[in-house]
Amino acid sequence: MILPLALSQNVINVAYLVAAALLILGIKRLSSPRTARSGNVVAAVGMVIALVFTLLDDDIDSYWLIAAGAAVGTIVGAFSARRVRMTAMPQMVALFNGVGGGAAALIAAAEFHRRTPEPGHVVEDAMGAILFSALIGSISFSGSLVAFAKLQELMPGRPVVFPAQQVGNGALFLGLLAFGGVAGATEVGGWMIALLAGALLFGILFVLPIGGADMPVIISLLNAFTGLAAASTGFVLDNTALIIGGTLVGASGTLLTILMGRAMNRSLANVLFSAFGAEPVAGPAGAATDGQTAREIGAEDAAVMLAYAKRVVVVPGYGLAVAQAQHTVRELAELLERRGVDVKYAIHPVAGRMPGHMNVLLAEANVPYPQLYDMEDINPEFPRTDVALVIGANDVTNPAARTNPESPLYGMPILNVDEAANVVVLKRSMSPGFAGVDNELYYNAKTSMLFGDARASVEKLIAAVKAA
């Protein structure tokens, strides 16, 4: 470009070093609540530096494609990020992740096409990286789209299972490795297309049997995949910024996936292969819930229970998020507090659709931070609690996780709401939660069910508490 070749490459490499340092600093700051927001900004600055200096690269001799693509991408990205509701955040992240993986696969496809007309031009290690980017990027792309469709409820959130699924997926994956091997050895484009198409199919099949409750873990895993695919394009294009940025995400994303699984007491293998929640599971063996009935309660009676309680613990779940009831709930809590009721919120680590999602939603509704209690801190409080008000939470309150070794939830740490003196459950219907498991809490003698949309129910409670 304007600068002499050697100089411009050095300038770019120094800029990449600065950018990498900022990305690292950004991730570091993102992992502590106090510095998280600035961490995101620091990482974004690092990204801008890497992108701007890439424009100086001597390989770039035309800017119009870059400008047009960046313009379209910026409009789409900014518009969707601004418009998305906080409740739909997890699927938005899945989409952004998917397109990142798609980009890596497209880069691999373009590089394969560019280099193969001249046999011998492709050095062996670059070919390996091209095939790896194509494979992992495509899996991440289609897998993320399925995760999006499941969370957006465009398709059933439940695991989709069919006979010989795991054997079939295993065979397909081996087939993909074979396609890749042949594509690399023969440098024939048809095999590359077979690899890309097969990997897209594999991404779909790999996410289909995974239930909605496990989707955050899968999105995190696919996030790590995209990171690795991006790093791999760095090997193809001999670019340090890509290698460092991609690998950081690949490694931290893998660890984050493991940490998330641990928060739900599930191993990664268990998440991937158990088709969690495929079969509706009854309550404890020998004490099936079929014959039992849940007790329904009216808003007035529930309001009296709340208004004359000393201690109330609100247990918010995804139902609250879907109904956009977070503001209404805060109003109810404030009303109760004015009557001298002690109100706390119990936040399960995986309440909502993702770890930490519920904290975000309640913060959006200005719920005071000191009122939010983590699972470890609130569980000892339940025996002293008069009313546990469960709003649209299900699986995270299911006592079967403690008591029924047959249950797929068994072993998951839960909120022990059944230890409270009374439990009021706000729920749309008796249908099982996202894990597809029946909840014996609803048949407990202490439990009363208030059916309806969470927001409408809470509004009725507010009116009734005012009258009480």
Next chain:
Amino acid sequence: MSLLTSVTIFVLAVFLGFELISRVPTLLHTPLMSGTNAIHGIVLVGAMLIAGSADSTLEQVLAFVAVVFATINVVGGFLVTDRMLEMFKRRE
């Protein structure tokens, strides 16, 4: 750059990635996932490099879509993370 240098960088980045987030509170899992999601948008660097040097129509089409996708990843990723973290800031 030699392959060995690239592999060295890769291995060091793997260790660094693990170390960086080994003590992250659950509260931050979602924002952290979203933030790192934005960071792998660095793939835009690669998309730009191929878009700037594509000569056949096929490569141009692939590169253009790659730039669009990667830009959505970067711009959307950072903005959505910022919106999430904005919620935490108010409470301090």
